[in-house]
Amino acid sequence: MYKVAVIGGGLAGSEASYRLANEGIKVDLYEMRPKKLTPAHRTGKFSELVCSNSLGGREITTGAGLLKEEMRLLNSLILKIAEEHSVPAGGALAVDREKFSEDITKVLEEHENINVIREEITEIPKDYDFILIATGPLTSEKLSKEIQKLTGEEYLYFYDAIAPTVDAETVDYSKGFWGDRYNKGEGDYFNCVLTEEEYEKFYKELLKGKQVPLKDFERAVFFEGCLPIEEIARRGKQTLLFGPMKPVGLIDPKTGKQPYAVVQLRKENKEGTLLSLVGFQTKLKYPEQKRIFRLIPALKDATFVRLGSIHRNTFIQSHKVLKPTLQMKDFPNILFAGQITGVEGYVASASTGILAGINIARIIKGEEPLIFPKTTMLGALVNYITEPKKELQPMNPNFAILPDIKINGRKIKDKRKRKELKAKRALEDMKEFIEKNNL
């Protein structure tokens, strides 16, 4: 009889335990709440939603919508209960949070194969055949130290300093140029150019931008190397021009001159479909980010696939530590799921819990663990966090991480149509994958 421990009864841990238990595998599910709360959780219930009660859009042409549809095909517990307790929310799936987590708790506590243990795990347990770590963005301090020992200190991060990311197809490339500072490199950066007048306008609006109030436990994350762009701006009108917007070493080939100010965009993935604004981590509210960053001429019509933020978030550098099966490269019997892997948000976290549950069950049954197709949103997300890169910053489900789609070798220009086709392909591929692997 195999012994499996799932650590953390959040969105990912709940899905994984449910999946394993339904496959007939006995699970010890460890959850430290309510004995010990995180700074954001308020109850002892499983899958507590710590902030918004929305699980994102329903339409399959949104990243969260498509991922939810795939999760439905994989018999997600979270989605089943969410539908039972949904509240009207336009195009989104929002839930009555109390009833939602109450019912998930009931299902898990009453499952004959799940043994709930209300305890903080402070050391990686030794007497299990498989361990799933799903302790989320607010993993307790003692366990974080243990995880650091497993992953190597440099591969566990304690905060996000996320700069906004745009869909590369929505950038106006006539308003800047490709090139590296002092021509050192392969021309990997796109430099969005601003004249003095454009900079002045941008600067004024940046100072006026409304910010998200900091939670007490988030105050500690600010330090010199990680200041929000608006805080740098408050130090004086010229400060940005010596910091993230400095033009020095960049010559615009159109004018032969150094621009007044520059915002550099850097490729976030191999395919170059995602570009992030270098050094633009921010605490501005989301609508304010869109309004203000679209004052950068090259980004006037940009689609933001992820907006900036700075908050506490415990997450590993999965591209160094994990295989796309969510097993550790060095210790294949230890798996990670949820936000701690570098995916972002309730739905993405839950989806990786399903994948981890499936893979542990398969290994126990003597089958190969699975890598999901990159054309599905779940597969693309896990591929994104585990593929080689310099540094992993958390990622949410979005269409730019899905491989491109062509008809008769031709690119599809219409954005809506492209999304529809990618979504259709994702669901077809997921169905085929489920059938082929008997999931």
Ligand SMILES: Cc1cc2nc3c(=O)[nH]c(=O)nc-3n(C[C@H](O)[C@H](O)[C@H](O)COP(=O)(O)OP(=O)(O)OC[C@H]3O[C@@H](n4cnc5c(N)ncnc54)[C@H](O)[C@@H]3O)c2cc1C
């Ligand atoms: C302040 C805040 C606001 C957020 N707002 C949103 C939002 O509006 N929308 C959104 O989609 N996402 C939001 N998120 C992110 C969201 O909370 C996560 O994506 C999601 O909860 C992650 O699921 P998870 O299962 O990985 O972790 P969690 O849901 O956090 O579950 C992890 C569980 O592990 C337990 N645990 C931790 N350490 C230990 C230990 N040592 N031993 C035993 N148990 C332990 C915790 O108590 C917790 O129950 C927010 C996060 C924070 C911190």
